[in-house]
Amino acid sequence: MTVRTRADLDQLPAYVAGRTIPGSIKLASNEVSEGPLPSAVAAINQAAGEVHRYPDMGVGLLTEALAARFDVEPERIAVGCGSVALCEQLVQATCTAEDEVIFPWRSFEAYPIITHVVGAKQVRVPLTAGHALDLEAMLAAITPATRLIFVCTPNNPTGTLLRRAELESFLDRVPSDVLVVLDEAYFEFVSDPEGPDGVEIARRRENVASMRTFSKAYGLAGLRVGYTVAPPEVAAALRKVSIPFSVNALAQVAAIASLEAQDELQKRCANVIAERERVHRELLAIGYEVPETQANFVWLPLGERTTEFNEHCLENRVVVRAFVGEGARVTIGQPEENDAFLAAARSFDLTGG
Ligand code: PMP
Numbered sequence: 001m002t003v004r005t006r007a008d009l010d011q012l013p014a015y016v017a018g019r020t021i022p023g024s025i026k027l028a029s030n031e032v033s034e035g036p037l038p039s040a041v042a043a044i045n046q047a048a049g050e051v052h053r054y055p056d057m058g059v060g061l062l063t064e065a066l067a068a069r070f071d072v073e074p075e076r077i078a079v080g081c082g083s084v085a086l087c088e089q090l091v092q093a094t095c096t097a098e099d100e101v102i103f104p105w106r107s108f109e110a111y112p113i114i115t116h117v118v119g120a121k122q123v124r125v126p127l128t129a130g131h132a133l134d135l136e137a138m139l140a141a142i143t144p145a146t147r148l149i150f151v152c153t154p155n156n157p158t159g160t161l162l163r164r165a166e167l168e169s170f171l172d173r174v175p176s177d178v179l180v181v182l183d184e185a186y187f188e189f190v191s192d193p194e195g196p197d198g199v200e201i202a203r204r205r206e207n208v209a210s211m212r213t214f215s216k217a218y219g220l221a222g223l224r225v226g227y228t229v230a231p232p233e234v235a236a237a238l239r240k241v242s243i244p245f246s247v248n249a250l251a252q253v254a255a256i257a258s259l260e261a262q263d264e265l266q267k268r269c270a271n272v273i274a275e276r277e278r279v280h281r282e283l284l285a286i287g288y289e290v291p292e293t294q295a296n297f298v299w300l301p302l303g304e305r306t307t308e309f310n311e312h313c314l315e316n317r318v319v320v321r322a323f324v325g326e327g328a329r330v331t332i333g334q335p336e337e338n339d340a341f342l343a344a345a346r347s348f349d350l351t352g353g
Pocket of ligand 1: 030081082083084085108152155156183185212213214215221224225226
């Protein structure tokens with residue numbers, strides 16, 4: 001006899017992490033290749049000698065720092081082991097087996113995995129032909145069983161942004177007992193002045209949460225820390241379903257130091273935005289279709305040619321993230337890394353295949 005695990009897990013796709021290949025440039029996981037902010041590294045070094053102690057389970061100082069930064073009561077903040085853990089806690093906190101979670105597709109690949117594992121029903125709403133969220137179709141998908149809607153903006157992996165006016169009009173029409181989670185993992189890279197500020201929206205709407213992360217612009221992906229500004233009862237429920245001590249001590253101090261280093265953050269985001277615009281422009285000039293992007297990556301909807309393109313990039317020592325049969329997502333790196341990618345993109349036979 002062997003131990004029995006859940007039979008349904010056999011059908012469940014595994015989360016695919018971007019590959020690290022020694023000697024190759026990794027543009028596969030939407031990290032910032034500049035590294036953590038210097039002040040975060042100093043805080044980590046200082047706290048390293050205390051890691052024999054459990055962290056503050058209530059994440060008090062970081063919660064206070066976030067509350068002060070966003071001018072909200074600390075009761076509205078929940079911190080998680082990466083925002084992906086908060087995604088799971090959000091489904092756990094709102095859904096039982098009969099309830100439905102709506103999300104755009106293709107979008108962040110953890111949404112369907114988490115929804116399935118937690119045990120709720122998933123409702124995937126296809127993107128528009130322009131690779132953007134289809135808010136009208138998402139509204140049409142709402143049923144009395146809907147408890148949660150994930151709205152990813154900018155959307156991973158397509159980079160497309162929702163404009164403030166269209167998002168507000170959508171939110172006006174969502175029933176007030178359905179929680180809308182604005183997944184803003186790439187918020188800091190948005191340069192479009194018409195982009196929404198989810199925290200500002202969450203402050204004035206009772207069924208909206210904004211979820212952000214220290215993994216991307218702040219460069220702390222390896223430490224695993226994300227947060228949400230949510231209605232107080234939702235934040236309380238998230239804390240209840242959380243695994244105890246899920247936010248580690250180094251993550252807490254590094255996140256506080258990073259929050260205080262806004263100047264350093266702005267500088268690096270400006271660099272990413274400038275490089276994003278250059279890479280986007282050059283890809284269009286080569287002949288690729290590339291949707292407008294407001295994140296730290298570009299999306300190449302290559303369809304059936306994705307695998308071939310991925311292999312070509314690997315041969316040229318550039319690791320991108322391929323979604324077989326759909327497209328490739330390429331993270332914006334340092335200028336020389338982007339040059340290496342652009343050289344690979346140029347030497348790919350775009351018209352062949
Ligand atoms: N949301 C989106 C849209 C993402 O792309 C990611 C990371 N790829 C996350 C959430 C989770 O990030 P983390 O757990 O590192 O905070």
